[in-house]
Amino acid sequence: MAGVSVQQAMNIALSHQNAGRLEQAEAIYRQVLTQAGDRSDALHQLAGVAAQLGRGDAEAIARRALAVQDDIPETHSILGTLLWRQKRLAESIAAYEKALSLRPDWGIAYFNLAIPLADSGQKDRAIAALRKATSLSPDYAPAWYNLGSILHRGGQLVAAVECFTRAAELQPKHANTHNNLGVVFTDAGQFALAYEAFHNALALEPGSTLVLHNLGRAQLLDGQLDQAIESLTAALAPPRPVAIAANNLGRALTDRGQVDEAISVFAAAIEKLPDSLPLHDNLLFTMQYSPRVSAVQLRQQAKLWNDRLARPFSANIPPHRNLRDPHRPLRIGYISPDFREHCQSFFTLPLLSHHDHAAFEVHAYSLFNLVDDTTRRIQSYVDAWHDVSAMEDQELADRIRSDGIDILIDLTLHMSNNRLMALARKPAPVLVTWLGYPGSTGLETIDWRLSDPYLDPPGRDLAVYSERTWRLPDTFWCYQCPEGDLPVAPLPMLASGTVTFGCLNNFCKVNAPTIQLWSQVLARVPGSRLILMAPPGLARRQTLEAFQHGGIEAPRIQFVFRQPRDAYLKSYGEIDLALDTFPYAGHTTSLDGLWMGVPVISLYGDTCVSRGGLSQLSNLGLADLATDQPETFVDAAVRLAADPVRLGGLRAGLRPLMRRSPLTDAARFAVNMEKAYRAMWAGWCTS
Numbered sequence: 001m002a003g004v005s006v007q008q009a010m011n012i013a014l015s016h017q018n019a020g021r022l023e024q025a026e027a028i029y030r031q032v033l034t035q036a037g038d039r040s041d042a043l044h045q046l047a048g049v050a051a052q053l054g055r056g057d058a059e060a061i062a063r064r065a066l067a068v069q070d071d072i073p074e075t076h077s078i079l080g081t082l083l084w085r086q087k088r089l090a091e092s093i094a095a096y097e098k099a100l101s102l103r104p105d106w107g108i109a110y111f112n113l114a115i116p117l118a119d120s121g122q123k124d125r126a127i128a129a130l131r132k133a134t135s136l137s138p139d140y141a142p143a144w145y146n147l148g149s150i151l152h153r154g155g156q157l158v159a160a161v162e163c164f165t166r167a168a169e170l171q172p173k174h175a176n177t178h179n180n181l182g183v184v185f186t187d188a189g190q191f192a193l194a195y196e197a198f199h200n201a202l203a204l205e206p207g208s209t210l211v212l213h214n215l216g217r218a219q220l221l222d223g224q225l226d227q228a229i230e231s232l233t234a235a236l237a238p239p240r241p242v243a244i245a246a247n248n249l250g251r252a253l254t255d256r257g258q259v260d261e262a263i264s265v266f267a268a269a270i271e272k273l274p275d276s277l278p279l280h281d282n283l284l285f286t287m288q289y290s291p292r293v294s295a296v297q298l299r300q301q302a303k304l305w306n307d308r309l310a311r312p313f314s315a316n317i318p319p320h321r322n323l324r325d326p327h328r329p330l331r332i333g334y335i336s337p338d339f340r341e342h343c344q345s346f347f348t349l350p351l352l353s354h355h356d357h358a359a360f361e362v363h364a365y366s367l368f369n370l371v372d373d374t375t376r377r378i379q380s381y382v383d384a385w386h387d388v389s390a391m392e393d394q395e396l397a398d399r400i401r402s403d404g405i406d407i408l409i410d411l412t413l414h415m416s417n418n419r420l421m422a423l424a425r426k427p428a429p430v431l432v433t434w435l436g437y438p439g440s441t442g443l444e445t446i447d448w449r450l451s452d453p454y455l456d457p458p459g460r461d462l463a464v465y466s467e468r469t470w471r472l473p474d475t476f477w478c479y480q481c482p483e484g485d486l487p488v489a490p491l492p493m494l495a496s497g498t499v500t501f502g503c504l505n506n507f508c509k510v511n512a513p514t515i516q517l518w519s520q521v522l523a524r525v526p527g528s529r530l531i532l533m534a535p536p537g538l539a540r541r542q543t544l545e546a547f548q549h550g551g552i553e554a555p556r557i558q559f560v561f562r563q564p565r566d567a568y569l570k571s572y573g574e575i576d577l578a579l580d581t582f583p584y585a586g587h588t589t590s591l592d593g594l595w596m597g598v599p600v601i602s603l604y605g606d607t608c609v610s611r612g613g614l615s616q617l618s619n620l621g622l623a624d625l626a627t628d629q630p631e632t633f634v635d636a637a638v639r640l641a642a643d644p645v646r647l648g649g650l651r652a653g654l655r656p657l658m659r660r661s662p663l664t665d666a667a668r669f670a671v672n673m674e675k676a677y678r679a680m681w682a683g684w685c686t687s
Contacts, residue, residue, distance in 0.1 A: 006036050013045065022049050040069040051078050058082055073102040077109050084116045092116040107137030111146065118150055123390070126150055134163075141170035145177055152180070153390075155369040157188045168200075175204040179211050186218040194218045209235045213242040220252045223562060226537040228252040243269070247278050250286065254508045256539045259289045277421065280305045285414040288439065288609050289584045291513050295464040295606045302442025302466060310424040313393075314445045317426040322406050326682040332360050333405040333428065334382075337367035337389075337417035341374045343588045344411060346480040347435055349374075350666035352381040356674060363405060365396075367417055393422040400427035407677050410446065412436045429684050432677075433467060437587070438476055438608040438615075440465035448680055450673075452476045454615035455608050470676050474662035475619045476612075478669035479591045481659070482569060488597035489573030491644065491651045499641045502531040502575030502598070504560070504568065505589045507539060509581035512546060517603070517630055518579055519550025521637045528641065529556045531575055536561065572596035577641055585612040594620070595658055597651040601640065602626040603633040619663050620654070 004012070013028035029046035032039060043065035050058035062079040065072070080095035096113035100106060110133035117126035130147035137143060148163030164181040171177060182197030198215040202208060216231030229252045235245035246269035253262035266283035273279060284301055287293045334352075338344040355362050364382045366375070369389040379385045386403075388396050396419060400408060408428040412418040413436040423431055426445045433441050434450040441449075449467040452475050456462065462469050493499050501521065503510070510532070522528050534540050536559075544554045560571060569592060578593045580586050580602035586593070590600050590613055602613025604626060614626040625640070627633050640647060658664050 006032055006039070010042065010045075013042075017045065017049060022053055025049050026053060026055075038064065038068050040065065043068055044072050044075045047075050047078050051082055059086075071102055073099040073106060073109065076102065077106075077112055080112060080116070084112075084119070087119075089116040089120040093120070105136055107133045107135070107140060107143065110136065111140065111143045114146060114150075118146075121390075123150065123154060127154075134166075139170060141167045141174065141177075144170065145174075145180070148180065148184070152184050152187070155389075157184055160184045161188070173204055175201045175208065175211070178204065179208075179214060182211075182218065183214050186214070186221060189221075191218055191222040207234075209237065209240050209242045209245070213245040213248065216245065216252070217248050220248055220255070223255075223535055224537075225252050225256045225535050225539065229256070243273055243276065244278070246273075247282055250282055254286050254289065255506075256535060256537075257507050257510050257543070259286060259508060259511065260292065262286050263290060275309065277309055280309060281414045281418065281420075284442070285437075288437065288607065289508055289511075291511055291583050293583075293607075295461070295608070298607065299440070299442070299464040299466070302440055306442045306444055306466065310421065310443055310445070313421060313424040314426060317445070320401075320426075320429040322404065322429050324685040326678075326685045329358065330360050330406045330677065330681055331363065331404055332407045332409065332677060333363040333365055333400060333403070334409045334411055335365040335367065335388075335400075335419065335423075336411035338411065339364055339366045339375055339378045340368060340370065341372050344435060345374050345378070346588060346591075347477055348378065348411065349381075349480045350478045350664075351670055351673060352378060354666045354670035355381070356670070357383060360674060360677070363403060365400065367412075367419055393419060394425065396422040397425035397427040406430065406681060407432060409434055410436075410441070413439060413441050430677075430680050432470075432680065434476075438612060440467060440608075442466045447684075448676075450476065450676065451608070452615055454618045455611045470680065472669075472672050472676065474672065475669070476615060477587070477591065477663065478666055479595070479658070479663050480666075481664055482565075482592075482595060484566075486566065486569055486596075488651060488655055489570075491576060491648050492574055493576045493644060493647070499525050499528040500531060500574055500576050501525075501528060501579050501637070501641070502572070502577070502593075503579050503581065503586075504531075504533045504571065504575075504593070505581045505586045507532075507534045509584045509586070510534070510543070511581075514581050515543065515546045516550055517582075517633060519547055519552050520634045521579065521641075522547075522552045522556060523550070524634065524638045525641045529558060530579070531558045531560060531571070533561065534559050568592075569596055572598045576647060577601065577637065579637060580613045583607050583610040585610055585614075587612045587616075590616055591658075591663065594654050597654045599625060599640065599647070599650045599654065601633060601637045603630060604628050616663060619661050620657055621661075 009028050009032050013025045016025035026049045029042050032042040047062040047065050050061050059082045062075055065075050076095050076099035080092045083092035083095055093116050096109055099109045110129045114126040114129035117129060127150055130143055133143040144163045144167035148160045152160035161184050164177055167177045178197050178201035182194045185194035185197060198211055201211045212231050213235035216228045216235055219228035219231060232245045232249035235242045246265055250262040250265040263286055266279055270279050284305055287298055362382045363384040365386045365388050367389050369387055405428040407430040410423055410433040413433055415436045420441060420443055424443060424445055431446040432448045433446050438455045444466055446467050448470050449465055450472060451469050452472045455476055456469055534543055540559050544557060547557055572593050575598050578598050578600035580600050582603045583605050585602055593600055600613060604611040604614045617623055617626045
């Protein structure tokens with residue numbers, strides 16, 4: 001600074017700073033302060049430069065500047081940013097609020113304030129700050145982008161689309177905005193718009209693995225499995241593979257019927273990411289579909305899952321303070337992501353609508369933040385509704401514990417969006433699992449699994465489950481009969497002159513051994529055909545090849561795909577007789593078919609999911625339609641197909657039979673469930 005005045009030096013530093021030459025500006029500001037002492041303007045400018053350069057003394061400089069002059073809003077904002085970087089969120093919020101008290105019309109400061117607000121869980125305040133930012137600075141794209149992101153996380157999809165669209169208009173070359181817009185459209189089920197947004201993002205960032213993953217996820221949800229597998233495989237390519245793409249690639253392969261390939265994808269990804277909970281969950285759930293996996297192998301994998309991922313959370317569970325009185329009213333909770341228009345609601349609604357609220361205070365913990373008509377109906381049946389979708393596992397466990405829940409019932413097991421890690425923290429004295437599928441979680445903190453006498457008959461090896469098994473006296477399922485006047489159609493074979501078999505189960509349950517069995521049935525019933533639910537593309541081509549290998553020509557196979565529920569139920573009007581899948585039998589699908597007058601021939605084995613048909617048919621007095629021998633399965637299907645009198649009688653009588661059976665007796669089912677809960681509670685009280 002020789003020969004240069006302090007003011008001239010300040011001007012030179014500002015010139016460097018404005019031109020982006022921050023290190024040169026920093027050096028001069030520091031020299032000014034050495035020479036001129038705590039000069040206010042030099043301190044405030046240096047605070048900004050030091051923050052941008054990430055200097056370790058940036059906070060000290062900002063505080064020193066404010067000690068000299070406290071009314072500079074920019075420096076308070078700089079301090080807010082520095083504190084946010086250190087995760088000192090409350091202090092960061094206070095600094096931004098001070099900046100705004102000095103400059104209330106500063107839109108960028110509202111944008112900055114929203115960041116620590118959101119990070120500290122103050123979602124509503126963060127949204128309000130971002131709305132203020134977009135109002136004061138309507139052309140500031142990042143504010144629209146962040147507002148879209150927080151609204152999306154909160155399930156406000158329409159508003160999120162508006163925000164991301166505005167951000168894209170302001171910054172059309174920002175690939176992440178187009179990508180996020182595609183994600184929101186995907187979640188809203190607007191797949192054509194999602195594809196357009198993702199292609200816009202890929203035009204800006206060709207080969208982006210993140211965008212390719214999100215595109216593949218949209219294609220998966222849209223049922224475009226071939227395209228999804230192509231996109232997700234590309235997303236797994238080096239140099240920056242998207243780890244979550246392995247999950248969705250495995251799901252897409254599963255939906256395309258390539259279960260063993262999916263298992264390999266999950267297993268390979270776990271080797272690289274051994275602590276990935278979604279990968280382990282998907283592996284465990286997908287193994288249920290494979291004919292090559294035994295009940296013992298499922299138990300071994302579930303134990304590995306528990307030991308690796310869940311046990312650390314169950315090591316130091318504090319004692320529960322619930323009153324140990326076996327006779328008092330109990331506070332029970334159900335936890336699920338599917339309190340909505342979902343097949344699970346066909347079974348939760350009958351139970352929840354028949355609970356004895358004098359003896360049981362019923363809580364519902366919803367893991368999904370969108371509300372539809374089914375959600376509202378469920379809400380009307382419970383004493384307390386809790387939207388816990390945004391809570392982390394520890395917070396969720398603490399909430400359930402603070403609510404004083406005596407018995408908590410998990411409804412999901414290892415299916416999507418489960419919160420088993422919250423249950424690993426033992427948030428209630430008694431934990432139960434039920435409904436998602438008949439099976440086991442492997443979680444050592446869950447005390448009981450519900451079953452019935454057919455899923456787990458006396459003498460069956462219960463050591464394959466980590467939980468103790470409570471057999472309900474009749475049935476694992478109580479079915480909500482479809483509403484509306486949807487009649488049973490006449491027996492199709494009477495009009496067509498030929499037998500039509502059908503299977504409308506999820507295609508992931510279809511495999512080569514099952515197709516071989518079905519081929520034998522079709523071969524022994526001349527002229528018969530099969531209606532099969534299967535996704536378009538490679539899945540159908542490979543299925544036809546498998547049938548042709550068994551001597552069944554392509555014209556005898558008719559494919560259908562996913563349909564709205566009413567159309568799906570009406571499609572049973574074209575089917576004379578349903579053929580079940582193995583080893584994962586139809587559960588909801590079989591009950592739907594039975595309601596529509598279509599009997600099902602079922603094959604069962606050693607896994608619990610394979611015995612669903614046996615349980616349902618036994619509850620109808622039709623156990624002769626279930627068998628554990630493949631040859632008997634074929635014989636039973638052929639014999640019934642050749643008996644139009646019995647088929648016609650079943651067609652007319654199945655719905656009344658269901659109405660009289662335990663399968664639809666909600667009052668009886670609720671009593672049985674409550675007896676189970678009461679006995680489980682009594683056991684804990686004396687433990």
